[in-house]
Amino acid sequence: MSSNTVPTDAPEHCPGTGSEQAGKADACGGCPNQKICASATPKPPDPAIDEIAERLSHVKHTILILSGKGGVGKSTFTAHLAHGLASDDTKQVGVLDVDICGPSIPRVMGLEGEEVHQSGSGWSPVYVEDNLGVMSVGFLLGSPDDAVIWRGPKKNGLIKQFLRDVDWGEIDYLLIDTPPGTSDEHLSIAQYLSKANIDGAVIITTPQEVALLDVRKEISFCRKVNMPILGVVENMSGFVCKNCKKESLLFPPTTGGAEKMAADSGVDFLGKLPLDPRLGQCCDEGKSFLTEVPDSPATHAFKNIIGNIIQRCNKGGSTEPDTGETQMDIN
Template sequence: MLETVNHIILVLSGKGGVGKSTVSTQLALTLVEKGYKVGLLDVDLCGPSIPYLLQLEGNDVHQSDSGWVPVYTDEKQNLAVMSIGFLLNNRNNAVVWRGPKKTSMVKQFLTDVCWGKLDYLIIDTPPGTSDEHITVMENLKNIKCDGAIIVTTPQQVSIEDVRKEITFCKKTGIPILGLVENMSGFVCPSCTECTNIFSKGGGEALAQLSNITLLGSLPIDPRVGGLLGKACVKEIPDSPSAKVFNEIANAITVV
């Protein structure tokens, strides 16, 4: 199913709550705005937020002779989405599964979804370095994976956990395309001034220490948080976030 996908990008982090799903969603939307056909696979089985972020909740996944048909965001089918969120009867239902069942579901997502011809497949992963990540890598070992984008926040506790994710990538042979520092300051919705309410520069320091590329620093911007299903590069093109997502997209499309 993945042989018709030209490029596969993983979005990883060792820490939860750093905004991987938002980064994955806005990156996918940015690539669509640049004219690419994109797939977005959500393998965060216990916390599937991609359907909500793209305003696709309530859609059903259909079975065809070739496999599962993903949910499309528009009639042109430029963005295809697959998530366990589409398989739950209620968004409040908890996925209470042991490792083997989670592994089986991730494998099915990677082998049984009819993506068709895609320029890019973005895979949004859960935090950590456990079952889901290992399953993804085992199923991609015979398919060319361009690499991973690591997401962190500036705080020291996040940096320590994300450092483990970088080690995981190096041990499993995943090329690291670069690191994104998310929540790097807060953009006031009234005056657009950026204030460092947490801290700043932790991601940049980690990138230098690990000898990887810093792809950009994304501030907390309420305007971006309200753009459910819409690309910030189109809706607020002059925002700091739009600039960074354009830079990230440009960086990975050179790969």
């Protein structure tokens, strides 16, 4: 990814304010900020970028989980992707929760009330299992009900500290749960990870068009900051009755749903996740739905999607549509 941050509403081919061509490139002609950009002294790269790249050099696969809007199940998916990957005892998995204002990962993963500990090598993650560690701003709050009322610079500073100072050790997968949208935190993450080896982003949506509108913006954001896209997951694609296990549509896709949107956008479609009421109960109780309800159609769908993500990571990511499925064996 480019370390030169370009606003998401910038004109096409804008070189960005940190570029040597700022205010001088052909695309700058007619821009109201052209003189300001041309006369500004270019800022040196943030030294934290290299420090973060060094810290994450021990991570084999880094995956960002994004969503265009809130309430689509991004953190729930992140937690269960982590549980699924960690079901292989030979793999070390980390979850970094950078949703500063809405840190739900501690509750979903059964870690509420835990605290962060420091060692000589940095902040130590809180462990769910021996091979599954978690870091979240939720561990820094006095109470789960405390609001994080911070302006952008302070939030971005914590994101930098999380990326630079958490001691993950040698791990196979680092999952980064981000806040919804394409704003301050996302630009900071893109900048700070510009020299790190990132497999790509998994984008979560629901079937209705109001959610897909924001997902298209998320795809556009990823392309503008040169972030690879592993694919799109359609969450809450239907409702599964826990008794008869039949599925009915909750949000009928008026424009073809996430699968058609992914095909139109030229990105992979990773699969559909039906909604099982027991999933919400497991999240409230901090348990893994995959092990608590192994016979649910939602669990089988999770397995297929996790297998698809592993497959794409192992082959270096993908942005072309792919309908193949690889089921993962989850104990």
